[in-house]
Amino acid sequence: MKKIGVLFGMENVFPKALVDKIAGLGLDDVTAEFVQIGGVRMDRPSGYDVIVDRISHDIPFYRAWLKTAALDGAYVINNPFWSSADDKFFNYALAERLGVAVPRTVVVPHKEHPPGTTDRSMRNLVYPLNWDEVFAYVGFPAFLKPFDGGGWRDVFEVRSREDFFRAYDQTRDLCMTLQAAVRFTEYFRCYVVGQERVHVMPYDPREPFHDRYLKDPPAYDPALLARVERDALTLCRALGYDLNTVEFAVEDGVPYAIDFMNPAPDADPHSVGQENFDWIVDTVSDFAVRKAREGAGTAEYRWSAFLRGRP
Numbered sequence: 001m002k003k004i005g006v007l008f009g010m011e012n013v014f015p016k017a018l019v020d021k022i023a024g025l026g027l028d029d030v031t032a033e034f035v036q037i038g039g040v041r042m043d044r045p046s047g048y049d050v051i052v053d054r055i056s057h058d059i060p061f062y063r064a065w066l067k068t069a070a071l072d073g074a075y076v077i078n079n080p081f082w083s084s085a086d087d088k089f090f091n092y093a094l095a096e097r098l099g100v101a102v103p104r105t106v107v108v109p110h111k112e113h114p115p116g117t118t119d120r121s122m123r124n125l126v127y128p129l130n131w132d133e134v135f136a137y138v139g140f141p142a143f144l145k146p147f148d149g150g151g152w153r154d155v156f157e158v159r160s161r162e163d164f165f166r167a168y169d170q171t172r173d174l175c176m177t178l179q180a181a182v183r184f185t186e187y188f189r190c191y192v193v194g195q196e197r198v199h200v201m202p203y204d205p206r207e208p209f210h211d212r213y214l215k216d217p218p219a220y221d222p223a224l225l226a227r228v229e230r231d232a233l234t235l236c237r238a239l240g241y242d243l244n245t246v247e248f249a250v251e252d253g254v255p256y257a258i259d260f261m262n263p264a265p266d267a268d269p270h271s272v273g274q275e276n277f278d279w280i281v282d283t284v285s286d287f288a289v290r291k292a293r294e295g296a297g298t299a300e301y302r303w304s305a306f307l308r309g310r311p
Helices: 013-024 060-071 080-085 088-098 131-138 161-168 222-239 274-294 303-308
Strands: 002-007 030-034 050-053 075-077 105-108 142-146 156-158 176-180 186-193 197-202 243-251 254-259
Touching: 002 013, 002 274, 013 030, 013 274, 030 274, 050 060, 050 274, 060 075, 060 080, 075 274, 088 105, 088 176, 088 222, 088 254, 105 131, 131 161, 131 176, 142 161, 156 161, 186 222, 186 274, 197 222, 197 274, 222 243, 222 254
Parallel strands: 002 030, 002 050, 050 075
Antiparallel strands: 105 176, 142 156, 142 176, 186 197, 186 243, 243 254
16 A cells, blocks of 8 residues: 655644545555654654655755655655755756846845854955846845745845845844846736646735635736746646746746745645645645656655755
8 A cells, every 4th residue: 555644833724625635536556644753763764755845945854854765765746855955046046047027136145143153254255246236237126035035934025225134133033135126017826736737826925814815817918828837837847846836926927036935835725726726636636646647756866866856
């Protein structure tokens, strides 16, 4: 019997719906359950063929276990090796090289020294920094945001040099990016599953949280939607994410990829809506079952294989 495990934190609805969906398929060769682990021995396999990870980005203990589970052949959604190495600034640079439109972005030094470092640790850093060059490249308005953060934490909209430095002074020892704002007329949030299927959701980040997914969106240009879907797949295939959301802000008909490092995307029906929730539950369960049946675990113990996202 193939076994799928779901690893999660505070969320309730999606993990239960996923396990219930797989159980409801009535399969005689695949089962699903919530993961239960204690002290993890290095010489003992996880017992799972597939693990759907919803929480290890916040819990190092879980991340350590997932890596050893992958070592022993479990297929982890998403690849814990790549998730550990990824950051948003790298993503923007990669997207630009792939031909996906992204806003002009600069990574800037920490405002305060990271723990355990001093000014002597920063002797390779140009000082004073040429802020005029940074501002001339990015322009205003812009967003100052963590290079690896999420959930709109520590995100500042800045419209001038003065705005920037007021915000920068509040960033502590975080590594931040400054990114040109997109004056968007349309905005899309896309679920991407298995690097194959895309579900485009009209979205407005300016609305209150519970109203951001548009219930009665206007008709969109089919060519625009086709490009959004194509670019979302291009990014997830290059990064190796099997479950992700990719966000696009559209200005003058050009979809700019704004955020595409969401390996545990929101899947709560109270925020995404029932139709979108049903799609993500059905699609992730289908993908997990397929991977369990394929036995697509690690074939070689090489970092290059892990980091490609396709062992």
